[in-house]
Amino acid sequence: MSGPKKRTRAGTGGNKPNAGASASAASAAAPRGGKGAPAAPSTGLAAPLSPARAAAYVGLFLLGAVVAAAGGLVQAAWFPGGLLLALAAAGGLFYGGATALGRTGGVLAPGAGWLVTVILLSDTRPEGDFLFGAGLGTYVFLVGGIVLAVICATGSQLRANGAQTARLGK
Template sequence: MLQRILGTRAQRMAEPLPPRGVRITAYAVLFLLGAAVSLCGAFVQALWAPLGVLLAFGGTGGLFYGGLRLTGTKLGAGIPLAGWFAVLLVMMAPRPEGDFVLAAGLTSYLYLFAGAVAGVVCATLPTRSGPAFGVPPGDRQRAVRDVRP
């Protein structure tokens, strides 16, 4: 069933990349979505423990994989991961009053670890863009051929 929803690897690799302008706009939106998911997940994982951790992890994993599929590049998973992590860094820092959002606890550590692993796994999945970040394979070969004397 999952293969029917996500498609086979051959089907995913055969999909065309979105135009460059669409990808750049998607990167900006994905960064903001990563920040928003991070903020929401930090509160959800503590509010409804232990089910909240699963909900927060599902949101982060879904965003990272969705960014990968939307853009067709590894950057599509890396950009929301950067936004997610940037907001978490701010929320982990203690305030002058002694308050902080992410307390030292099992659910907080599980959310941090599982979210980071999900982002790295999604960023290392095979993509339609080849090894270069966001450069389609044909364009990369053409660029290398044009540079050589």
């Protein structure tokens, strides 16, 4: 009554591509330089933006703005300790965003929120009011926050590209 059944490989469904086809495609795309060289892990840059990840980016942007505003107030109020606390909060946010999302965007979103807020707060208004005064602590906070964002973004790119730690000279 029914025709001959199509035989499939063990472990694969009838409509699913078999593992041999994907393995041969991966070996064809592998670099020719080395025998059995592992392919670099995907950074996910071409992955579509999911609603959850978009919400995470918006939340990190807003959190970066809050950390910048709070850091601007704290760093001037308690000079040496407040400056360290403000920079630690910014660095923790940047590193936490990179770790939570596993992407460079996890650093860029709060870094952009931090930078936009700091620029808006450092601009003088016609009334003469401004939040950041000219002083060493203010400049260390501004430059230090940018340096921390760059360090965290660079570190997240290295982790995403699969860079391994190595000891030189041994």
